[in-house]
Amino acid sequence: MFARLFCWTIAAVMTAAAPAMAEDGYALWLHHARPNGGSAEAIARHAAAVMAPGSGATALIARDELVRGLTSASGIAPVVTDGSQGASPQGGSPQAGAIWLATPASAPGLPVKLDGLGDEGYAIRSLIRNGQPVTLIAANSDIGLLHGAYAYLRLADTGASLDRLDIRSAPRMKLRLLNHWDNLDGTVERGYAGQSIWDWWRLPDWKGPRYTDYARANASIGINGTVLNNVNARSDSLTAPYIAKAAALADLFRPYGIKVYLSVKWTAPMELSGLKSADPLDPQVAAWWKAKADEIYRAIPDFGGFLVKANSEGQPGPQDYGRTHADGANMLAAAVKPHGGIVMWRAFVYAHDNPDDRAKQAYSDFKPLDGQFADNVLVQVKNGPIDFQPREPFHPLFGAMPRTPLMMEFQITKEYLGQSTHLTYLGPLFEEVLKSDTFARGKGSTVARVIDGSLEGHKLTGMAGVANIGADRDWSGSIFNQADWYAFGRLAWDPDLPAEAIAREWVAQTFSPDPRVTGPVVAMMMGSREAAVDYMTPLGLAHLMGTGHHYGPAPWISDLARPEWNPAYYHKADAQGIGFDRTRTGSNAIGQYAPRLAKILADPRTTPERDLLWFHHVGWDAKLKSGETLWDGLVHHYDDGVAYVANMQTIWDSLRPYIDSERFTQTQVFLGIQRREAQWWRDASIAYFQSIARRPLPPGASAPEHDLDWYKARRFPYAPGHP
Ligand code: GCV
Numbered sequence: 001m002f003a004r005l006f007c008w009t010i011a012a013v014m015t016a017a018a019p020a021m022a023e024d025g026y027a028l029w030l031h032h033a034r035p036n037g038g039s040a041e042a043i044a045r046h047a048a049a050v051m052a053p054g055s056g057a058t059a060l061i062a063r064d065e066l067v068r069g070l071t072s073a074s075g076i077a078p079v080v081t082d083g084s085q086g087a088s089p090q091g092g093s094p095q096a097g098a099i100w101l102a103t104p105a106s107a108p109g110l111p112v113k114l115d116g117l118g119d120e121g122y123a124i125r126s127l128i129r130n131g132q133p134v135t136l137i138a139a140n141s142d143i144g145l146l147h148g149a150y151a152y153l154r155l156a157d158t159g160a161s162l163d164r165l166d167i168r169s170a171p172r173m174k175l176r177l178l179n180h181w182d183n184l185d186g187t188v189e190r191g192y193a194g195q196s197i198w199d200w201w202r203l204p205d206w207k208g209p210r211y212t213d214y215a216r217a218n219a220s221i222g223i224n225g226t227v228l229n230n231v232n233a234r235s236d237s238l239t240a241p242y243i244a245k246a247a248a249l250a251d252l253f254r255p256y257g258i259k260v261y262l263s264v265k266w267t268a269p270m271e272l273s274g275l276k277s278a279d280p281l282d283p284q285v286a287a288w289w290k291a292k293a294d295e296i297y298r299a300i301p302d303f304g305g306f307l308v309k310a311n312s313e314g315q316p317g318p319q320d321y322g323r324t325h326a327d328g329a330n331m332l333a334a335a336v337k338p339h340g341g342i343v344m345w346r347a348f349v350y351a352h353d354n355p356d357d358r359a360k361q362a363y364s365d366f367k368p369l370d371g372q373f374a375d376n377v378l379v380q381v382k383n384g385p386i387d388f389q390p391r392e393p394f395h396p397l398f399g400a401m402p403r404t405p406l407m408m409e410f411q412i413t414k415e416y417l418g419q420s421t422h423l424t425y426l427g428p429l430f431e432e433v434l435k436s437d438t439f440a441r442g443k444g445s446t447v448a449r450v451i452d453g454s455l456e457g458h459k460l461t462g463m464a465g466v467a468n469i470g471a472d473r474d475w476s477g478s479i480f481n482q483a484d485w486y487a488f489g490r491l492a493w494d495p496d497l498p499a500e501a502i503a504r505e506w507v508a509q510t511f512s513p514d515p516r517v518t519g520p521v522v523a524m525m526m527g528s529r530e531a532a533v534d535y536m537t538p539l540g541l542a543h544l545m546g547t548g549h550h551y552g553p554a555p556w557i558s559d560l561a562r563p564e565w566n567p568a569y570y571h572k573a574d575a576q577g578i579g580f581d582r583t584r585t586g587s588n589a590i591g592q593y594a595p596r597l598a599k600i601l602a603d604p605r606t607t608p609e610r611d612l613l614w615f616h617h618v619g620w621d622a623k624l625k626s627g628e629t630l631w632d633g634l635v636h637h638y639d640d641g642v643a644y645v646a647n648m649q650t651i652w653d654s655l656r657p658y659i660d661s662e663r664f665t666q667t668q669v670f671l672g673i674q675r676r677e678a679q680w681w682r683d684a685s686i687a688y689f690q691s692i693a694r695r696p697l698p699p700g701a702s703a704p705e706h707d708l709d710w711y712k713a714r715r716f717p718y719a720p721g722h723p
Contacts, residue, residue: 023660025474028217028482029509032072032157039159039513044074046135046162048096053082053106057255058142062101062149065216069153070099097133099152101145112138120224120257121170122148124155126163135165143257150220158505159513169494172452175342175378175407175462176492177225177261178218179307180469184237187723189230190413192420193470193477198228204248211249214469215256221489226253227261227464231309231346235268238292247299259304261344266308266316266328268292279321280331293335305341306332307380307464312349325349325365326372333374342460344380344407345373347397348387350564357580357587358564359385363396367592371403378407378462383433385589386570388466389542390417390424390533393601393611394433396592398450399440405458408433408451412484413468415550416543417532419721420477421670422677423648424532425525427487427499434495439594448495463492478670479663482510483525500526517658524648531648533610535641535678536685538634540579540614543570544685549719552677553684556712571613573692577620577630579613590615620693632698634689638682639701645671645678684711 023031034040047070052063063080071077078099102110112123122139129136137148151169155162181189182196197210218226228246229237236242250260269275269288279285296303310317310328318328329345336343350361366379373379379401384392388411398406410430417424434448445455453461465488468476476482483506490502500522507521536553537544544555544567558568572580582589583602590601600606604616609625612618624633649671656664683704690697691708704711 023662025476025479025482025663025666026213028475029486029506030069030153030217030220032069032153032509033512034073034075039156040074042162043070043156044076046097046133047074047078047099047156048076049079049081049098051081051098051100051134054101054103054142054145056142058146058257059101059106061255062137062142062146065146065220066099066101066149066153070156073153073156097135100129100134100136101149102136102138103140103142103145110136110138112136114138114140117144117168117170120144120147120222121168122151123169124148124152124165124167126165135162146219146257147222153220154505154509157513158508171222171224171493172448172495173461173463173492174459175225175304175344175464176223176489177227177304177344177462177464178223178412178467178469179227179231179263179409179464180467181230181232181413182228183230183232183723184234184242185723188470188721189232189723190411190415190466190721191468191470192413192721193468193475193481194472195470197469197471198245198249200242200245203245207248207252210471211252215253215258217475217485218258218489219256221486222493223489224257225259225261225304226467227263227307227344229263231263231307232313232315233263233265233309235265235271237262238264238268238272238296240295243296243299246296250300250303254302259302260300261304261307262296263307263309264332266310266318266320277321278316278318280318280323280327281321286331286334289332289335293339293341297339297341301339303336303339303341305336305343305376307344307346308332309346309348311351312346324369324372326369329377329379330372330374333376337374337376342376342378343374344378344462344464346409347379347381347395348409352562355563357582357589358569359580359582360587360589360592363400363592366397367400369404370401373404376460378405378460380407380409380462380464382409382411383430386542388416390529390537391429391432391540391610392542393614394436394438394447396589398436398447399438399445399455399594400592402440402456405453405460405462406450407462407464408447410463410465410488412465412488413721414481414484415721416545417529417536418674418677419551420481421673422532423478423480423524423667423671423674424529425480425487425499425503426484426529427491427502428526428529430487430491431499434491437597439596443596445594452495463488463495465489465492474666479510479666480525480670482506511659511663514658517655520651520655524651527644528648531641531644531678533641534637534644535681538637538641539609539630540611541571542614543567546716546719549716549722551716551719552714553681553688553711555685555688556708572617573689575692575694577618577622578634578689578693579617580615581617582615586617620695628698631689631693631695635686635698635701638686642675642678642682645675649675679705680711684708687711 119141122144125136139145186195267278311319333343347362350358381397385395436447438445449455486506487502503522503525507518546552546554555567558566560566590598620631621629687704687708
């Protein structure tokens with residue numbers, strides 16, 4: 001009878017008693033710090049035992065994660081049983097509760113309904129079993145159990161009541177993917193957290209512990225796939241040695257429900273096998289890709305598929321052979337289809353020989369292809385029509401291709417939002433885009449409903465985030481950048497989650513659920529992205545960053561070869577006013593939106609002020625909603641941005657008693673950098689625009705610290721993220 005009772009207490013206590021880790025951020029949101037007395041006791045009371053009958057790798061991970069997390073959070077290691085003894089742990093209080101992990105396979109006749117939860121969803125329910133309080137975590141599969149286990153830990157860590165739980169949750173998006181822009185030489189394009197975490201050189205032999213921690217972190221927020229290499233791809237990643245390396249990672253990630261994908265270079269058949277062309281309609285080319293896909297699937301049976309950047313920024317593609325993006329995508333799709341793979345074809349395209357507004361080019365290329373893509377292709381669209389700016393209106397392709405699954409591409413790494421050191425929480429940016437109404441099928445046709453498939457009935461759905469992960473000890477280049485990774489995962493699972501609630505969860509798990517911490521830190525975070533918009537590119541301005549590295553202000557640049565590489569192309573400031581005329585009198589990019597929205601955007605008086613200069617060229621003396629002139633308002637926005645950062649510094653300084661010194665100091669120092677750089681952005685922008693607008697600063701506004709030439713002379717040859 002006792003033979004089936006397994007006691008893991010010693011192992012669990014050893015886990016708990018591991019040497020106290022420095023708070024260097026490595027533990028992310030998973031360090032399960034012990035909350036104040038009351039919650040710790042409640043956790044111990046509800047989770048004196050973990051009943052986990054499964055024996056598969058994933059079920060064991062779910063069990064171990066619970067034991068590890070609960071031990072750390074409550075200070076008491078739960079007993080582990082296989083459940084056959086009922087809920088009461090041996091020697092435990094008869095009132096003590098247990099966590100019961102179960103699937104229909106392990107426990108037929110479960111007292112919860114699991115239909116609608118699919119393979120990845122879960123249910124959590126408080127019940128009485130054999131007279132004992134039990135929290136049932138149930139799912140159709142072990143992966144669902146793992147997600148449920150992490151969800152339970154999230155509740156415990158955030159101080160939620162664990163008494164009467166009745167939760168059902170399933171992901172709204174099928175594909176929830178990180179896109180790594182990691183190069184085979186270890187550099188990361190637009191990476192600000194050190195070198196790549198993939199040690200390609202020593203793979204497949206050396207598989208360091210960080211890979212498993214990476215999988216844990218991602219699984220804990222529901223991410224279920226990772227594209228390992230940069231979309232600016234090298235063919236080498238498709239050679240046998242690199243397939244073996246990818247396979248080693250796939251083996252590690254599989255028990256966490258995470259599949260690997262690869263970015264591919266269009267001309268790989270020519271570069272690797274000497275084919276004369278990469279024409280997608282050439283049978284030899286198609287056969288090459290089919291053989292390559294077969295080879296990959298022999299090594300990685302659950303390989304996810306391919307991500308492609310084609311005919312964009314110098315990358316080759318099917319258009320080089322007079323073919324369309326659909327021709328290219330469908331040829332690759334046929335190669336992976338027999339294995340259940342998919343193709344994600346990026347819509348980030350613009351051409352140097354196309355004089356049309358850059359913001360219009362992707363729509364012009366892709367909209368006519370709607371309905372022509374194979375059923376295992378998604379078109380992956382950046383959130384806005386230019387390129388991950390601090391603010392952009394949503395991309396007009398959302399809602400415009402009803403017969404094609406569109407996948408969202410967000411950028412988690414902050415290429416344009418202060419890179420590693422600015423505290424600019426991206427949750428509100430993601431939320432703003434997802435909630436935007438495309439009006440494609442009338443009011444309520446939000447971007448979230450386009451990408452979760454509900455608007456047009458698509459089953460293949462997804463959201464990708466360009467990762468901000470590197471080999472830095474804190475993974476993301478700063479503690480607060482971890483929140484962006486976290487928010488991405490949570491929103492990919494449920495695009496309706498409010499950014500503020502996500503921030504609260506993250507702060508509670510990362511620092512403390514103490515309201516003296518969550519209150520001010522969440523408040524800081526929530527306004528931080530708007531502050532960056534204010535001090536960098538207010539009122540709808542965009543792409544005014546330094547050339548190439550995109551670090552710091554350079555609105556004056558106007559001499560680069562391609563027009564759309566120049567900041568001056570985007571702001572179009574002249575003696576009369578500022579802004580890009582995208583109405584009928586200008587590029588008519590507004591015409592790419594649904595008529596109801598286009599009508600709103602066509603008039604500067606009805607255009608949301610936050611997007612004003614994106615859509616309109618507005619006179620310097622035009623009146624804003626506040627009653628002030630555009631010029632004065634612009635200056636005030638810059639000042640508001642700087643003031644917000646100064647305020648974050650004050651708030652953060654007051655939190656010293658509640659935050660460990662390592663993470664406190666990093667944030668304090670980084671806020672100092674941000675303050676300095678916000679001022680620089682403000683001063684350089686005002687110095688430049690004033691030289692064009694030729695108007696005095698509004699009363700009370702201070703003059704820039706230096707003259708314009710000083711700002712123009714700054715050079716940053718070693719700025720990171722631009723290998
Ligand atoms: C991977 C922008 C970035 C590039 C990036 C490109 C893309 O242009 O600056 O670094 O290249 O977007 O998304 O393909």
